Amino acid sequence: MASLFSPPLHRQRHQFIIDFVKRDKPKKVVDLGCSKCCLIKNLRFHREIELLVGVDINLAKVTKKMHELAPLSTEYLQPRCSPLSIELYQGSVTEKDARLRGFDLLTSVELIEHLPLADVERFSEVVFGYMTPVSVIISTPNSEFNPLLPGLTGFRHSDHKFEWTRAEFQSWAMKVCEEFGYEVQFTGVGQAPPVQQERVGFCSQIAVFQRRGGRLGLNVQSSDDPNQVFSYKLLYSVTYPSLRDNNILRRVLVCEVLYWAEKLKRGWMEKKTDGGDETYTLSKTLSKRRFGFENMHERLEPDMDRTCEEETKTSAGRCEGAASEDEEGVYEEAFWTDSGGQETKQRRYVSCVPLALLCSSCPKVSSLSGSLTNLRHLLLDEPSVTLTQDGSAVRLMDKEQEQEEADNDDLEDSGYTEMSHCSLGAVQEEDWEADL
Incomplete structure (x- = not known):
């Protein structure tokens, strides 16, 4: 099936996050549901970022591409001014891990709809109540757009547990803001034809959360707190060369x-x-x-x-x-x-x-x-x-x-009077959306 969007929808979602990073310049970014690390591969070239973390429960997907995150040769020829560390973990987004607390930006791209509804509340508590990032970007399918997708019956992916309307998504987001002290704005990517855009909205709806007060008053446990939880398994870690060395x-x-x-x-x-x-x-x-x-x-x-x-x-x-x-x-x-x-x-x-x-x-x-x-x-x-x-x-x-x-x-040194001279050479996969 030919792509319905240009650029493809998954690239539009990633570009939305990249534009946000260019504007807000976060230093610590975590991507929940990183899958094959496509977003992390793009974000590593933004030299304001000092720590990139990816988390996914699917071990096979993460390990398949993780070594492609190693520094390129140009990183040694032109080192960064500030260091960059990349870490990949296997773990569930409904479980706490102290290493992910206090980040500048947390992203969750087309992930929440894969959770059972009973786990969505736990996800909200872990992300907004425990990790407490300054900014959060969450995207999820907009079910109102589904009738415009030719040949689609049911959900867009066989593993989806639900797909929210715009009203359902906004209701959940407003509840999160009230409970955990955030503000939110709604947008999306993948526009419908002009005559239908207002009626059905974007193909992927996006909520951008900002913590009230930013970092002021942010209470993050110290690294030597004996009560900290470490539930994720570290799969990969690399540090890029920098002028701090x-x-x-x-x-x-x-x-x-x-x-x-x-x-x-x-x-x-x-x-x-x-x-x-x-x-x-x-x-x-x-x-x-x-x-x-x-x-x-x-x-x-x-x-x-x-x-x-x-x-x-x-x-x-x-x-x-x-x-x-x-x-x-x-x-x-x-x-x-x-x-x-x-x-x-x-x-x-x-x-x-x-x-x-x-x-x-x-x-x-x-x-x-x-x-x-x-x-x-x-x-x-x-x-x-x-x-x-x-x-x-x-x-x-x-x-x-x-x-x-x-x-x-x-x-x-050699004792010879004659010598000869020589020169020295020196994205998460979706059954249906893969074609969007």
Whole structure:
């Protein structure tokens, strides 16, 4: 049977929840009756969410797709700012479990109609009286719409215990609000033809509950309360990489620092060489190469924040003052090698990029580190980054000289005079509604 709705009805229900999440930005979300975790798979990409929980009584459905919730490779390349944990449980929505208390959002998509009417009251008590989420979204079939579904006789699914009219659904919801302190609004998805919409309503009716007072006055038991109940069985748990992990933060920060330091150095060198000004030619004026970065920010970023500008000048000034003609420090280093009994002096030239310039030129470096002091501290013991003696700048050696030095080291270590070089590669299923 061709779908009667476009997009299909189950996608419209999920999109309704996704739009709610985009607007309200809940941090903790639980989906009751998660089935094959379709909704959770979509919600995991919303980076405001820090905890996603799914609960279903059907073990086979949950375990069939749960490993697809593992982090994607892109999650490691671009970690989240805040952590995300996903947990899946097997359990009944009519039973209490302390781990699900106090969530920001609870969803129940086409679930309540699968409960015997005698259990609906228990469901209300568990969800609204015990779990006490700030917001609750519940959808259920609207039986008034059924005559418009061709070929349907009886309920939409063989496991449905009832299907409410709009008046019955609203009566139950208003009773919940009165008893447990919530407010509710009614809407739905799956519109009828315009001439019939007002008479039959939506195909799936939706109630959006909001706890009066939000989180104010919310009383949630502490985690060490001996009277807490844990009736659900944990089936799956995974934590996504995030910048809250100091090792991940350092790795991402180092990559950004090295990339931007090299980019700034190249930009400065291109401006000097393309400008035709011989006083800046690297081969003629070493000091300009060593300390040219002190004014580079004025050429590249004319509207830079003045505080960072002053700190950049101060950092470069300290380094320049510390290096005299006799003691050139970290900016120009000399080392000796023995070649055929004769000593040959070789000089290694180093460019220095102030950390303050990196903070002002790269917003991501600034946001990751938080401050110039934190940036210096995070880079201090990082083996892949070399700082100046006072820790105010990143030292970058010429790639050609760096490669030449590495080749010399290889020759000395191996004892061979000739070497060959190589490159390193581095939704709940419904019998009838499946076709909607």
